[in-house]
Structures are given as structure tokens and as C-alpha cells.
Amino acid sequence: HTERGDRIRIISARPATRSERLRYEEDAQ
Numbered sequence: 001h002t003e004r005g006d007r008i009r010i011i012s013a014r015p016a017t018r019s020e021r022l023r024y025e026e027d028a029q
Contacts, residue, residue, distance in 0.1 A: 004027060
């Protein structure tokens with residue numbers, strides 16, 4: 001599995017903090 005997949009799963013499982021959301025959006029681009 002990939003770190004990106006884990007991060008998406010973690011974010012979908014609970015509300016993301018602002019820093020987590022920014023980090024995710026940076027990775028997505």
C-alpha cells in the first residue's frame with residue numbers, strides 16, 4: 001500500500017485538521 005492511500009483513508013475516517021488538509025491538497029496536485 002502507499003502512504004497516499006493511508007492519508008486519504010485517515011482523512012476520510014475523521015475530520016481533517018487544517019494542516020492535514022493542506023498537506024493532502026499539496027500531495028494531490
